[in-house]
Amino acid sequence: xxxxxxxxxxxxxxxxxxxxxxxxxxxxxxxxxxxxxxxxxxxxxxxxxxxxxxxxxxxxxxxxxxxxxxxxxxxxxxxxxxxxxxxxxxxxxxxxxxxxxxxxxxxxxxxxxxxxxxxxxxxxxxxxxxxxxxxxxxxxxxxxxxxxxxxxxxxxxxxxxxxxxxxxxxxxxxxxxxxxxxxxxxxxxxxxxxxxxxxxxxxxxxxxxxxxxxxxxxxxxxxxxxxxxxxxxxxxxxxxxxxxxxxxxxxxxxxxxxxxxxxxxxxxxxxxxxxxxxxxxxxxxxxxxxxxxxxxxxxxxxxxxxxxxxxxxxxxxxxxxxxxxxxxxxxxxxxxxxxxxxxxxxxxxxxxxxxxxxxxxxxxxxxxxxxxxxxxxxxxxxxxxxxxxxxxxxxxxxxxxxxxxxxxxxxxxxxxxxxxxxxxxxxxxxxxxxxxxxxxxxxxxxxxxxxxxxxxxxxxxxxxxxxxxxxxxxx
Amino acid sequence: xxxxxxxxxxxxxxxxxxxxxxxxxxxxxxxxxxxxxxxxxxxxxxxxxxxxxxxxxxxxxxxxxxxxxxxxxxxxxxxxxxxxxxxxxxxxxxxxxxxxxxxxxxxxxxxxxxxxxxxxxxxxxxxxxxxxxxxxxxxxxxxxxxxxxxxxxxxxxxxxxxxxxxxxxxxxxxxxxxxxxxxxxxxxxxxxxxxxxxxxxxxxxxxxxxxxxxxxxxxxxxxxxxxxxxxxxxxxxxxxxxxxxxxxxxxxxxxxxxxxxxxxxxxxxxxxxxxxxxxxxxxxxxxxxx
Numbered sequence: 001x002x003x004x005x006x007x008x009x010x011x012x013x014x015x016x017x018x019x020x021x022x023x024x025x026x027x028x029x030x031x032x033x034x035x036x037x038x039x040x041x042x043x044x045x046x047x048x049x050x051x052x053x054x055x056x057x058x059x060x061x062x063x064x065x066x067x068x069x070x071x072x073x074x075x076x077x078x079x080x081x082x083x084x085x086x087x088x089x090x091x092x093x094x095x096x097x098x099x100x101x102x103x104x105x106x107x108x109x110x111x112x113x114x115x116x117x118x119x120x121x122x123x124x125x126x127x128x129x130x131x132x133x134x135x136x137x138x139x140x141x142x143x144x145x146x147x148x149x150x151x152x153x154x155x156x157x158x159x160x161x162x163x164x165x166x167x168x169x170x171x172x173x174x175x176x177x178x179x180x181x182x183x184x185x186x187x188x189x190x191x192x193x194x195x196x197x198x199x200x201x202x203x204x205x206x207x208x209x210x211x212x213x214x215x216x217x218x219x220x221x222x223x224x225x226x227x228x229x230x231x232x233x234x235x236x237x238x239x240x241x242x243x244x245x246x247x248x249x250x251x252x253x254x255x256x257x258x259x260x261x262x263x264x265x266x267x268x269x270x271x272x273x274x275x276x277x278x279x280x281x282x283x284x285x286x287x288x289x290x291x292x293x294x295x296x297x298x299x300x301x302x303x304x305x306x307x308x309x310x311x312x313x314x315x316x317x318x319x320x321x322x323x324x325x326x327x328x329x330x331x332x333x334x335x336x337x338x339x340x341x342x343x344x345x346x347x348x349x350x351x352x353x354x355x356x357x358x359x360x361x362x363x364x365x366x367x368x369x370x371x372x373x374x375x376x377x378x379x380x381x382x383x384x385x386x387x388x389x390x391x392x393x394x395x396x397x398x399x400x401x402x403x404x405x406x407x408x409x410x411x412x413x414x415x416x417x418x419x420x421x422x423x424x425x426x427x428x429x430x431x432x433x434x435x436x437x438x439x440x441x442x443x444x445x446x447x448x449x450x451x452x453x454x455x456x457x458x459x460x461x462x463x464x465x466x467x468x469x470x471x472x473x474x475x
Numbered sequence: 476x477x478x479x480x481x482x483x484x485x486x487x488x489x490x491x492x493x494x495x496x497x498x499x500x501x502x503x504x505x506x507x508x509x510x511x512x513x514x515x516x517x518x519x520x521x522x523x524x525x526x527x528x529x530x531x532x533x534x535x536x537x538x539x540x541x542x543x544x545x546x547x548x549x550x551x552x553x554x555x556x557x558x559x560x561x562x563x564x565x566x567x568x569x570x571x572x573x574x575x576x577x578x579x580x581x582x583x584x585x586x587x588x589x590x591x592x593x594x595x596x597x598x599x600x601x602x603x604x605x606x607x608x609x610x611x612x613x614x615x616x617x618x619x620x621x622x623x624x625x626x627x628x629x630x631x632x633x634x635x636x637x638x639x640x641x642x643x644x645x646x647x648x649x650x651x652x653x654x655x656x657x658x659x660x661x662x663x664x665x666x667x668x669x670x671x672x673x674x675x676x677x678x679x680x681x682x683x684x685x686x687x688x689x690x691x692x693x694x695x696x697x698x699x700x701x702x703x704x705x706x707x708x709x710x711x712x713x714x715x716x717x718x719x720x721x722x723x724x725x726x727x728x729x730x731x732x733x734x735x736x737x738x739x740x741x742x743x744x745x746x747x748x749x750x751x752x753x754x755x756x757x758x759x760x761x762x763x764x765x
Contacts, residue, residue, distance in 0.1 A: 081733040088738050108736055208608045219714045274607040274625030277717040278633070292608055438735040439542070440719070447718025451629055462541070469539060473532075 037068035038357050039093040041082065043344075044073040046302060047309060049377040054365075057374060061364050067357065080104060083347075087114050092349035094358040101151060102136050102345045103221075103427045107434040109347075110139035110150035111474070116348040117141075121359050122149040125366065125386075129153070130417075133385040136343040136424040139431070140243075151345035152362050155375055155382035156424075158341040158416050159229050159328055160409075162288060162303045163191070163295035166322040171197035177326040177408070184233065187329035188212065192271045194294045211271045213284045213296030216263060216450065218443035220281045225299045225340065227259065227442040228425070232338045233331035234258045238436075238467070243429035245471050247464045256464065258332075260442075261456040264449035277447055297328070299342060304409040305379040308399070320401035325409040327416060339422040343385060380410035383417050390418070432471040441466050528746035533739045537747070546722040549634060550703070550748070553723050557641045558698045565646055566691065569653035570679070583654075590647035598711040601640050602627070630720040633713045637721060641708050649694055656690040657683065689762065696759040700752055724748045 040058070045051045051073055058071045074082060079098040086092045087109050098105065109115050122134070137151035165175035173194055174180060181187055195211030215222040231238070236255025238247045246252055266272055273293065275283070284296045285303055296303070304325060307318040328337040348358045365371060372389045375382055380398060384390050395414040398407025416422060427434045441463045448459035494500055527533075537543045572583050589597065604611045605626040613623035626632045664682050673681065684691075706725040713721040715730065722730065724744055732741030 084733060084736045088736075104734075104736065210608075217716050218719045219716045274628045276628070277625075278627040278713065279716075280714065435735060435737075444542075444718045447716075447720065451717050451720075466541070473536060 037070050038354055039070045041093045041096040042073055043079055043098050044075045053374040053377040057365055090351050092351045094352040094354045095361055097346045099344055101347055102343055103437055106151045107139050107427050107431040111142045111431040113141050113143035114350050115150040116350045116355050117148045118152055119149045128386045128388050130385055130387055133343040136428045137345050139428050151347045153343040153345045153385045155384055156341040156343045157300035158339050159225055159299055161297045161326050165324050167294050168194055171201055177324050182329045184329050184332045191295050195271055210273045211294050213287050213293035214272050215279045215284050216276045216446045217279045218440040220279055222281050223443040224437055226297055228340050229328055231259045239426050239429050245468055247467055256460045257456045260445050260449055260460055263446045267450040277450055301381045301413055305381045308379055315402055320405040325412040339416050339420050340425050341422055342425050432474045435470050436467050524742045527739045527742035530739045533743035537743055542719045546727045550723045554699055554702045557638045558702050561642045561646050562649055562695055565649035566653050568650045569657055572654050573657050587647045589644050594707050628717050633721045637709050637712050656687050660686050693762055696755050700755050703748055703752055
């Protein structure tokens with residue numbers, strides 16, 4: 001009995017010890033392991049080939065460096081939350097690549113001094129860079145009070161417009177991209193005309209079809225591309241070179257009003273699906289693939305790339321024959337379109353214990369032949385930030401069709417990157433601008449006009465005031 | 476041995492022996508794992524959240540954000556309308572399901588389906604049904620010559636859709652609760668009322684409802700607490716769109732924290748709702764006399 005009682009009072013101690021070990025143990029092992037292996041969080045690719053290419057690179061790196069790499073792939077929305085939580089909790093990976101880093105991570109966490117300064121690596125890679133894509137990582141650190149490179153840009157996406165050639169053919173309209181009018185009003189009118197003609201020809205089939213798949217929702221980052229592209233067409237600027245708000249200057253305010261007015265009229269004209277104010281980023285893609293819209297502006301080449309891998313279309317008829325990619329039209333003043341690129345960027349958190357190894361890993365990934373293989377695995381969805389990689393004939397020629405057809409998509413994107421006036425999105429200029437994008441205040445302004453029936457002037461002023469208030473919050 | 480007898484001044488060894496044989500100490504040690512878990516997963520996160528929520532600048536930023544002001548109104552509408560309509564309907568439906576017919580049992584089983592199916596496929600299906608181009612609702616409207624409605628592209632219809640889905644999804648659960656409450660009412664009371672010539676409406680007014688009143692109020696408070704924190708339905712159905720006009724506090728806090736990386740704003744958003752939630756919980760505890 002006495003022995004049993006002695007055991008009885010030992011039980012709580014043992015239980016408490018077990019619990020303590022259970023709670024503390026993983027932390028201890030995590031800390032120990034952090035010195036031995038490189039933790040890499042990588043954005044899950046849209047296609048299995050992208051992930052396979054990265055896995056191959058990691059295996060080669062492990063073999064060369066004799067280290068273990070803990071590589072994990074996460075979808076972009078989830079990865080952003082994971083990186084945000086990690087940076088807040090200061091339990092970070094050694095390398096993180098998320099498609100949202102350039103916009104939502106680098107400006108804010110560079111400002112907070114939570115990202116490693118990689119200026120040395122950038123200096124080394126600089127001769128290879130497309131200079132226009134480099135500035136996206138050159139952000140301000142509020143602790144050191146100076147700018148430095150807090151990320152390594154690797155690939156970019158820009159604005160493309162895709163349309164169904166076969167639909168235009170069906171109603172006898174010109175489907176060759178070279179023959180579609182590129183003046184502002186005529187261009188947008190062309191897709192309206194296509195909607196009218198298709199609905200008239202076959203009301204049962206096309207009664208609910210829309211000509212223009214223009215995303216105008218606060219849920220979608222596509223809205224920001226659309227707004228910023230249109231604003232450039234109307235010659236408006238939101239920030240000056242130093243990152244100061246100039247949206248309230250009369251010329252820019254007028255451009256913003258004209259841009260919002262244009263979006264509002266487009267929406268209420270009946271040529272944009274009513275749900276466009278509720279679309280997420282994938283909804284215009286879905287609408288295009290199921291042919292409920294004739295055309296859609298879309299950043300990145302995800303729409304044609306998806307058709308390229310369409311298993312139901314082994315001859316790739318949709319990719320090579322039925323659809324095409326076309327440029328953004330000239331502005332209302334007749335000036336050639338100016339473009340914006342979102343440059344996708346790798347970060348190394350400042351709290352990483354393996355910063356040297358992390359830089360070695362990034363350097364290894366970005367070696368020309370290796371990076372070319374990786375970026376090509378995305379089927380032209382991304383354009384490389386390095387001039388040597390971009391020299392590969394693939395970017396100018398694209399794929400060759402089974403019947404010898406020319407690629408109607410990848411070369412158009414390459415023309416936009418190489419031959420057009422193209423600059424990076426301006427998140428990097430000021431972290432507050434990153435919040436302006438996070439809040440999607442221009443999508444909100446569009447909704448004010450399209451749904452709440454506000455006049456464009458009122459919607460523009462609300463958005464400008466909000467933008468100024470956000471900037472005022474960063475001191 | 477009286478509790479805390481081990482505190483009496485004795486030698487160190489004696490104190491240790493007494494401590495290890497003390498029943499209160501044993502009780503404390505046995506509950507220590509639970510207390511540790513409670514501390515780690517309830518107290519610590521709450522304290523962490525409150526610490527972040529104490530930043531005054533966050534409240535200045537929140538109240539300066541027009542989306543936040545709209546969100547507060549949406550939350551009041553969502554909780555006020557969804558909870559009250561749902562519970563009122565549940566109370567009525569529980570009366571129908573209380574009839575002793577076999578087909579009612581089949582109906583009861585079918586009626587539980589919305590509650591039993593996972594929220595995600597239910598919400599996505601509902602979203603598709605509301606699609607203004609291809610959704611079944613607009614298809615039916617146009618069949619009858621009515622204009623189609625952009626359900627999720629207008630603030631009022633989008634918020635209405637969120638409320639309707641919430642009611643559809645959770646109505647069966649509360650109906651079953653009320654059904655159980657009805658069945659706990661002694662049958663003799665209805666027999667006595669019948670002798671006095673009571674009609675069904677009078678039965679409900681003078682027998683059923685007075686005896687269900689406490690249950691109804693407790694369910695209302697519980698449902699308010701649940702609905703105030705509901706994230707799934709508003710987020711998956713509308714995601715704040717159109718124009719960030721359909722956020723509720725839970726979705727806005729999520730947006731601040733994970734989309735904008737402003738943890739302190741997210742915590743402050745929850746903190747705004749905290750006094751209301753605590754008030755409901757306080758009422759609830761008083762009601763059930765815990």
